[in-house]
Amino acid sequence: MRKLKSFQKFIHSLNYDLFNFNSSRESLPVEPTPSILQVPSPPKEELPSIEELYKLFHKINAVYFENKLPTVRIEYSNRMTNAGSYTPALKLIKISRKYHEIFREDIEDTLKHEMIHILHFYHNAVFKKEAIRIGASLKAKPHPAVRRKPKYLYFCPGCKKEYPRQKRLRMASCGFCSKKGKFDIRFKLKLFKS
Numbered sequence: 001m002r003k004l005k006s007f008q009k010f011i012h013s014l015n016y017d018l019f020n021f022n023s024s025r026e027s028l029p030v031e032p033t034p035s036i037l038q039v040p041s042p043p044k045e046e047l048p049s050i051e052e053l054y055k056l057f058h059k060i061n062a063v064y065f066e067n068k069l070p071t072v073r074i075e076y077s078n079r080m081t082n083a084g085s086y087t088p089a090l091k092l093i094k095i096s097r098k099y100h101e102i103f104r105e106d107i108e109d110t111l112k113h114e115m116i117h118i119l120h121f122y123h124n125a126v127f128k129k130e131a132i133r134i135g136a137s138l139k140a141k142p143h144p145a146v147r148r149k150p151k152y153l154y155f156c157p158g159c160k161k162e163y164p165r166q167k168r169l170r171m172a173s174c175g176f177c178s179k180k181g182k183f184d185i186r187f188k189l190k191l192f193k194s
Helices: 002-014 050-065 097-102 104-119 125-134
Strands: 073-077 084-087 092-096 152-155 162-165 190-193
Touching: 050 073, 050 104, 050 125, 084 104, 092 097, 092 104, 097 104, 104 125
Parallel strands: 073 092
Antiparallel strands: 084 092, 152 162, 152 190
């Protein structure tokens, strides 16, 4: 029934006089033909292959790090919401497929950022200096399609500020209402919805 109505709306939007909607419903096809209704979407530009990422890794390593970085594994992640990550224990750089389908031009920048993590794990002053030297950004671009929806929503009983969270909180109070960042029972965050 829903398909029939959408087909009728489509036909009606064509504004042809030869279509008469006062006729019986049996005269209209139940399923619209795909060639009429479906406009082909432009082909998606593919992300670089893993082999191309390795070539880029070796190029960046030669140009900016004098080939001093060890070769690490590189793979795409379909689950990540941030641009990339480096796991030292696994010697693994993960590149977010979801993020880079939106920001294709940032793949090299993300790889540079994660390569700095091979030398400097934390985002400290040395990391920032190195990022400036090779032209890597410190933070990924925000985009609502990349963010995960929060599982829990807490609020402060004092100022009513909302705190969306992925994990359940036990003992947390509002950072604005509590003095010196210490837990204050008066401003303990309350669960609004989960």
